[in-house]
Amino acid sequence: MKLLDGKAVSKEILKKVKTDIDHHIEKKHLGYNLxxxxxxxxxxxxxxxxxxxxxxxxxxxxxxxxxxxxxxxxxxxxxxxxxxxxxxxxxxxxxxxxxxxxxxxxxxxxxxxxxxxAYKDIDGFHPLNFGKMALGQKSMRPATAYGILKLLQHYDIQTNSQHVVVIGRSNIVGKPISIMLGNDFEVGRSTVTSCDIHTPKALLKEESRKADIVIVAVGKPGFLTSDMIKEGAVVIDVGINRLDSGKLVGDCDFEDVSQKASYLTPVPGGVGPMTIAGLILNTYEAWKMKNLIED
Ligand SMILES: NC(=O)c1ccc[n+]([C@@H]2O[C@H](COP(=O)([O-])OP(=O)(O)OC[C@H]3O[C@@H](n4cnc5c(N)ncnc54)[C@H](O)[C@@H]3O)[C@@H](O)[C@H]2O)c1
The missing domain is CATH 3.40.50.10860 (Leucine Dehydrogenase, chain A, domain 1)
Known part of the structure; x- marks a missing residue:
């Protein structure tokens, strides 16, 4: 099993955003100092x-x-x-x-x-941005989902034609990542099954056991266990739960799932830093939009 190191990937993204901003500032834009x-x-x-x-x-x-x-x-x-x-x-x-x-x-x-x-909505939660994202148009994207796409892209994990099961359907995580992975982009084109609290447990397990990629965002420690995934599945653990002991854990039974998964995000150090990277990328987009900078 390989760990998906969100901390390292996020660091790289922040470095690149800084350099890109430096570059625009140095060369000026439309004759203005930015x-x-x-x-x-x-x-x-x-x-x-x-x-x-x-x-x-x-x-x-x-x-x-x-x-x-x-x-x-x-x-x-x-x-x-x-x-x-x-x-x-x-x-x-x-x-x-x-x-x-x-x-x-x-x-x-x-x-x-x-x-x-909507122009300043760097979390990507405003209905206009959410709608554009759903239509596959350029927009500020919900930061956690955006971060997950960047993580999959970094590790060259194929999503095209893959079966993805997303467990959790909140407006800020589960719903946007389900939509984005179904969109017709290089990181996308997946067949997505979206489950929530109303999905019968047996059906959820039947689906998740068939999935190439399982994304879990329910906010329940130990929710995803190895009997719920297939051998070699990619598992993205979005959950952040603080135990009574003070320890931070995700929604996976980490030890158990790591025996069967091919890739797994740690908590902390997986999706959390990638959410922040998503926010910084959206900030860079908002700044470019305001200054009429085109890619
Ligand atoms: N890593 C990050 O950057 C990041 C960002 C946002 C949220 N989170 C974490 O992700 C988790 C989910 O966050 P959220 O805001 O989406 O939570 P939420 O409470 O808004 O939504 C939880 C979703 O899980 C579903 N759910 C709950 N129990 C279920 C079950 N037994 N079976 C199937 N579905 C079930 C609910 O129906 C709902 O759709 C939390 O632990 C949160 O702290 C992490």
Missing amino acids: SRPSIAIVMVGENAASESYVRGKIKACDKAEINHKVIRFEESISTFELISEIKKLNKSHFDGFIVQLPLPDHIDPNSIINEIS
Whole structure:
């Protein structure tokens, strides 16, 4: 079994983004001096996991030399007040911004995501970007799914004509990766089966045992076991779960699955850093779009 080293691949992507930005700045564009990209990260209330993810995003920005600012609001902020702040950010100098999820229970995340300018939506969650992604058009792409595609591409793992089973169908992970792998692109053209909590367990197992690639994003430690995959399957573990012991684990029974899989993502160090790489790639896209830079 070979580990898919998201940490190393992400590092490479950040380095390349930094060099590409340097290149555009050095040569100027339309006669103008460009400033480096800058993003804002909006945080509402306090959440230990979010603090840790945001630290990772800040580190990545530093590596790619992308300017960043964390903007914090009290947990008690109303939906209306938060939308007003989003509208200000839409008009601000920032090339892009994210609203770190989850939000407090009294705020519907969709009501916030829908207000983010699609041009600054570097998480790729806005309906316009999601719709473009689904249609196979150029867009900011949901960062985790984008990161998974980049990881598969890096390791030259074939997706064309492969059977992929995606377990979990959230709007931010399971649904977009199912759609993207079904799209008609080099990393895509897969036959995708999408399962969620309503999929009968026996059917889910029957499907996952036939899959060439299994992507699991359910948020349940030890969910995927070796009897649920075929010999040599590629397994992408998206889950991030903190055990009572403090240990971070994915959705796979790692020891067990690693006996049978051909490739497997570790947790931590697999999909997590690739999500951040996806965010940085989207930031670079947003910056190029704003400055009318074509590839
Ligand atoms: N690595 C990363 O960068 C990254 C990014 C986002 C989310 N995550 C992690 O991925 C996991 C999933 O995140 P999410 O936001 O998609 O979660 P979510 O709770 O929004 O969605 C979970 C999905 O799993 C499905 N599900 C739950 N139990 C199931 C079962 N028994 N059988 C089949 N389907 C089942 C649900 O129906 C749902 O579609 C979490 O652990 C989260 O922390 C990791």
